[in-house]
Amino acid sequence: xxxxxxxxxxxxxxxxxxxxxxxxxxxxxxxxxxxxxxxxxxxxxxxxxxxxxxxxxxxxxxxxxxxxxxxxxxxxxxxxxxxxxxxxxxxxxxxxxxxxxxxxxxxxxxxxxxxxxxxxxxxxxxxxxxxxxxxxxxxxxxxxxxxxxxxxxxxxxxxxxxxxxxxxxxxxxxxxxxxxxxxxxxxxxxxxxxxxxxxxxxxxxxxxxxxxxxxxxxxxxxxxxxxxxxxxxxxxxxxxxxxxxxxxxxxxxxxxxxxxxxxxxxxxxxxxxxxxxxxxxxxxxxxxxxxxxxxxxxxxxxxxxxxxxxxxxxxxxxxxxxxxxxxxxxxxxxxxxxxxxxxxxxxxxxxxxxxxxxxxxxxxxxxxxxxxxxxxxxxxxxxxxxxxxxxxxxxxxxxxxxxxxxxxxxxxxxxxxxxxxxxxxxxxxxxxxxxxxxxxxxxxxxxxxxxxx
Numbered sequence: 001x002x003x004x005x006x007x008x009x010x011x012x013x014x015x016x017x018x019x020x021x022x023x024x025x026x027x028x029x030x031x032x033x034x035x036x037x038x039x040x041x042x043x044x045x046x047x048x049x050x051x052x053x054x055x056x057x058x059x060x061x062x063x064x065x066x067x068x069x070x071x072x073x074x075x076x077x078x079x080x081x082x083x084x085x086x087x088x089x090x091x092x093x094x095x096x097x098x099x100x101x102x103x104x105x106x107x108x109x110x111x112x113x114x115x116x117x118x119x120x121x122x123x124x125x126x127x128x129x130x131x132x133x134x135x136x137x138x139x140x141x142x143x144x145x146x147x148x149x150x151x152x153x154x155x156x157x158x159x160x161x162x163x164x165x166x167x168x169x170x171x172x173x174x175x176x177x178x179x180x181x182x183x184x185x186x187x188x189x190x191x192x193x194x195x196x197x198x199x200x201x202x203x204x205x206x207x208x209x210x211x212x213x214x215x216x217x218x219x220x221x222x223x224x225x226x227x228x229x230x231x232x233x234x235x236x237x238x239x240x241x242x243x244x245x246x247x248x249x250x251x252x253x254x255x256x257x258x259x260x261x262x263x264x265x266x267x268x269x270x271x272x273x274x275x276x277x278x279x280x281x282x283x284x285x286x287x288x289x290x291x292x293x294x295x296x297x298x299x300x301x302x303x304x305x306x307x308x309x310x311x312x313x314x315x316x317x318x319x320x321x322x323x324x325x326x327x328x329x330x331x332x333x334x335x336x337x338x339x340x341x342x343x344x345x346x347x348x349x350x351x352x353x354x355x356x357x358x359x360x361x362x363x364x365x366x367x368x369x370x371x372x373x374x375x376x377x378x379x380x381x382x383x384x385x386x387x388x389x390x391x392x393x394x395x396x397x398x399x400x401x402x403x404x405x406x407x408x409x410x411x412x413x414x415x416x417x418x419x420x421x422x423x424x425x426x427x428x429x430x431x432x433x434x435x436x437x438x439x440x441x442x443x444x445x446x447x448x449x450x451x452x453x
Contacts, residue, residue, distance in 0.1 A: 041133045041286045041329075043266050044243035044449040047117070047214060048125035050098060057121070062096050069100035081118070081159065082106050088116070092209070099216065101156035108159065108180045110208055110238075115445075120157035120215035124244060130266045131155065131215070131244040132288035132331075146367075148337040152268060152290060155217045155246060164222040164230035164251070173198070174252060178231035179218040182238045182260075183207045189236040189257055191229075195354050196304050197279060200237075200258055207238035210445035217246035226251040226273040226295050235260040235280065239434075239445040242267050249275065250292060256280035256325075258304065261434055263446055270335060274300035277353060282325045283430045285450070289327075291369050292335045294347040297376060299325050303356025303391065322426075322433040324358030324393070325350075332403065333367045343369045345403075349396070349416070351378040355389035360419065360427045361396045366403030373408045374416035388415060397424035 049060030058065055058075055068084050069076035078084040081104055084097050094115035101121050110116060124131065134153050136146035163177040164170070174191045175181055183189035184207035192198025220230045229252040233242075236257030246268040247253050253275035256262050260280030267287045269275065273295035276282065279302050289298060303323055332347075334340035347369045350359050359375075375394035377386025388394075395417040396409070409416050417423075426432055430450050431441035443450070 044447045045125045052126045065096045070102045103158045110182045115210035118213040122215035157216045162222040164228045166228040174229035178234045181234040183236035211240040214243045220249040235262045256282045284327045287330045290335045297348040297350035299350030299359040300353040301357040302353045327361045330364045334369045348376040352387035356391040358393040363398045366401040370403030372405035373412035395419045
């Protein structure tokens, strides 16, 4: 049966009379073989026909799609992804780039304000196969049959750039290590230091209003352990969605900077130390966090951001400010059978980069790797020499699995909070956390799969 192409409601593969929920219901689900609190998942299929391995390769793609291939092909205009990105005009017009299977060794930088979609060639969306959900040899949500000896699934498009800010003093800033960086200017993407990070001129324009990537792996494999910040992704002053992608590093894998908004669906993120960190807003859904070892925490956040580009200098205390990292319906697991016994009971859910860190983990599965008390303080950070103050939010809601120790969490209630439904409600959905200064949902940049239960 044809796959629904939601790039354009007038697409020849779309039945115009169908509503989005009805149309998506026609596409087969990736099913699970065991009951679980984790929902049945499906990949994003908006570009399934375009991504499918076909000849010609651009069959089913939006008009004017650019094709990138390292092999000689009459349809390929570029052999480098970054060269294709650099060819685009700096305007608000949407563009799509389809990337042929292969390993691309390059840094990718996106500064243009207009929508940009990077598509990795893959049959997975066409076959309704998830990426994170197929890890461990089984479907998403199978808790007791996960094969830690099985390699993690990989996409057909791999982007490598190996670099690290060794000892935090080799490079001017962590941003120079990144595989993919999205932001309007170099200055806007800097991490910086201190309680507020790198100062950014409030007049700096917003970057990409709608960046998306599908079925691409981004790998920073500088070392086989944490030796310093090594970004796989950085998003600052931009909106970015990632669907069935992979991000691999050891330290600081994902950086969401000031005014950065990022959404992950069916995505694998691998790391060891503080591998989800930043100032902005990150929502992870139906994904896999792969623990390559334990160090620091899984999350580390600074509370100085506002999610709305309409008021970049808005106060951090704004009631509409939803900066933080929110993880829903996601699995936390050791990366492989070798590391699993080494890290049992050792991986902290996070630590406060400053005292208004906010992270909430909801309806997710913990394997035995997770530290029994959940979160930890950050030794030496003010206040209280642990970084934890009245504004610190490090919380779990409705989590489960052998790595969740309710008694240990209760004993550490001054560190790890257990949210009830009412306390978690402001963070349950992407529309709850990606908001404008007026408190309205700002989610037009999300793929329709984000709205599925």
